[in-house]
Amino acid sequence: MPWTPSTPRPRRCPVRGDGALEQLKREGRIVVVGASLAGLRAAETLRAKGFEGSLTMIGDEPGEPYDRPPLSKQVLLGKARADRTALPRLRSVDATWRLGVPAAGLDMAARRVRLADGDEVPYDRLLIATGVRARPWPREEEAELDGVFVLRTRDHGAALARRLADGPKRVLVIGGGFAGSEVASACRERGIPVTVAERGASPLVGALGGVIGAVSAGLHREHGVDLRCGVMVTALEGDASGRVRAAHLSDGSTVETDVVVVSLGALRNTEWLAGSGLGAGPRGIACDAGCRAFDIRGIVTDDIYAAGDVARCPHPLFGYQFLSLEHWGNAVAQAGIAAHNMISESTDRLPHMEVPAFWSSQFGVNIKSVGVPSMGTEILIAQGSLESRRFVGVYGYQGRVIGAVSFDHGRWLPFYQELIESTAPFPPSFPTVDRHPDGQRPMDADFPDPSVPSHGPTVTLSGYSPADRRITFIPAH
Numbered sequence: 001m002p003w004t005p006s007t008p009r010p011r012r013c014p015v016r017g018d019g020a021l022e023q024l025k026r027e028g029r030i031v032v033v034g035a036s037l038a039g040l041r042a043a044e045t046l047r048a049k050g051f052e053g054s055l056t057m058i059g060d061e062p063g064e065p066y067d068r069p070p071l072s073k074q075v076l077l078g079k080a081r082a083d084r085t086a087l088p089r090l091r092s093v094d095a096t097w098r099l100g101v102p103a104a105g106l107d108m109a110a111r112r113v114r115l116a117d118g119d120e121v122p123y124d125r126l127l128i129a130t131g132v133r134a135r136p137w138p139r140e141e142e143a144e145l146d147g148v149f150v151l152r153t154r155d156h157g158a159a160l161a162r163r164l165a166d167g168p169k170r171v172l173v174i175g176g177g178f179a180g181s182e183v184a185s186a187c188r189e190r191g192i193p194v195t196v197a198e199r200g201a202s203p204l205v206g207a208l209g210g211v212i213g214a215v216s217a218g219l220h221r222e223h224g225v226d227l228r229c230g231v232m233v234t235a236l237e238g239d240a241s242g243r244v245r246a247a248h249l250s251d252g253s254t255v256e257t258d259v260v261v262v263s264l265g266a267l268r269n270t271e272w273l274a275g276s277g278l279g280a281g282p283r284g285i286a287c288d289a290g291c292r293a294f295d296i297r298g299i300v301t302d303d304i305y306a307a308g309d310v311a312r313c314p315h316p317l318f319g320y321q322f323l324s325l326e327h328w329g330n331a332v333a334q335a336g337i338a339a340h341n342m343i344s345e346s347t348d349r350l351p352h353m354e355v356p357a358f359w360s361s362q363f364g365v366n367i368k369s370v371g372v373p374s375m376g377t378e379i380l381i382a383q384g385s386l387e388s389r390r391f392v393g394v395y396g397y398q399g400r401v402i403g404a405v406s407f408d409h410g411r412w413l414p415f416y417q418e419l420i421e422s423t424a425p426f427p428p429s430f431p432t433v434d435r436h437p438d439g440q441r442p443m444d445a446d447f448p449d450p451s452v453p454s455h456g457p458t459v460t461l462s463g464y465s466p467a468d469r470r471i472t473f474i475p476a477h
């Protein structure tokens with residue numbers, strides 16, 4: 001039902017003119033929807049920058065903000081408990097916390113957020129940091145079988161870790177992206193038999209391309225993963241007691257399994273904004289380089305901001321394409337910029353220019369990337385070698401360095417980040433001390449045809465560009 005504000009319009013802080021900003025900082029009302037990494041870091045920045053007004057944090061999860069990366073790593077390995085992953089507080093935040101209740105609507109004209117319990121929270125500035133959620137298995141009755149998991153929240157992590165500790169006969173991971181590969185790695189480290197089913201030609205292919213995907217496939221297999229590429233899981237089957245017992249694959253094979261981890265990427269949490277007039281949809285919330293959200297007419301708002309996984313914003317270093325990033329570091333940096341801009345004069349606002357960076361650890365290898373590898377068309381192994389699985393791969397796009405990935409070679413990445421920032425030419429012309437023969441020439445980076453869906457990258461390019469990859473996940477089930 002569309003929301004119609006039933007109460008009179010709230011008192012508002014003037015937002016322009018002499019002293020308006022000072023008044024906003026002294027007695028304004030800022031509401032943050034999404035009380036996780038981006039939301040918390042934004043709140044800390046607001047207070048650090050002198051915002052003294054009222055701050056309301058709205059989060060649908062019941063507990064305090066926690067960190068997600070450990071959920072697919074230490075938690076699954078049994079080395080950390082899921083309820084011990086609280087995010088460290090960088091400073092105290094004097095705020096009203098409305099936890100365990102989702103925001104259910106937004107009235108942009110009245111400047112109010114409606115909560116699912118019927119309450120309405122007025123704001124002068126709103127930050128939306130509602131992130132993403134795990135894409136569920138598309139067939140509901142199969143998704144509900146006992147033993148079928150997704151991994152996004154603390155509860156998911158705790159439940160899956162418990163099941164792994166019980167020693168399942170076999171785990172099936174559907175989707176060989178970063179998260180799926182980390183789950184498979186944790187299973188193997190615990191000695192649990194694991195099958196990975198990936199629709200693309202190799203794991204990580206959507207994020208890093210086929211050259212690096214082949215290295216990842218080698219890692220999986222060397223560690224005993226039963227890796228099946230180019231196949232789809234077509235159905236999950238349960239036993240009489242409702243426990244998953246098998247999965248059927250598109251090549252006609254069957255995998256007997258008692259635990260299935262669905263790792264098919266993410267959905268952006270924007271449904272609550274439907275009908276609000278904000279430019280929000282399945283690709284996230286479109287915003288400008290200063291994190292101000294656009295409305296559906298493409299006109300930038302001045303009081304609504306977005307940050308973290310839910311935001312997509314144009315990046316000057318990447319042809320002003322709108323990037324949606326599912327990266328921890330991006331959420332932190334973007335939250336800081338959004339918070340700063342929310343309480344700054346327009347001339348003092350900052351663009352979100354952080355170079356995207358990502359890390360993952362799997363099968364004992366530390367993988368790091370900077371820039372946007374998935375935008376690259378070519379790759380050059382600038383240091384180390386693919387055979388040794390210790391290397392830096394540099395990605396090129398239209399004659400310039402656009403991204404880099406390292407396997408156990410992370411200390412070099414700041415150097416490559418500088419090349420990306422300075423739009424250095426590709427292939428890079430500098431000599432390196434340990435370049436092997438396979439790194440002499442650039443190769444086709446071998447990204448899948450974007451019209452053929454794979455598990456998808458953690459970066460979505462969604463702006464206008466002749467090279468726009470338009471990556472969309474279309475379940476075949």
Ligand SMILES: Cc1cc2nc3c(=O)[nH]c(=O)nc-3n(C[C@H](O)[C@H](O)[C@H](O)COP(=O)(O)OP(=O)(O)OC[C@H]3O[C@@H](n4cnc5c(N)ncnc54)[C@H](O)[C@@H]3O)c2cc1C
Pocket residue numbers: 033034035036037038039058059060061067068069070071072101102103104129130131132133151152153179269272307308309310325326327328329331357358359360361
């Ligand atoms: C298992 C796992 C492993 C990861 N590993 C890595 C890694 O190794 N490296 C890396 O760079 N990144 C990693 N990430 C990604 C990283 O955790 C995210 O980029 C980061 O959490 C984004 O923060 P966020 O605040 O934007 O969104 P989120 O952390 O998703 O937080 C959004 C919050 O908003 C809440 N919310 C949603 N809708 C509403 C609503 N209507 N009302 C109120 N609240 C709402 C959500 O429940 C959630 O609490 C990993 C993520 C996962 C799940």
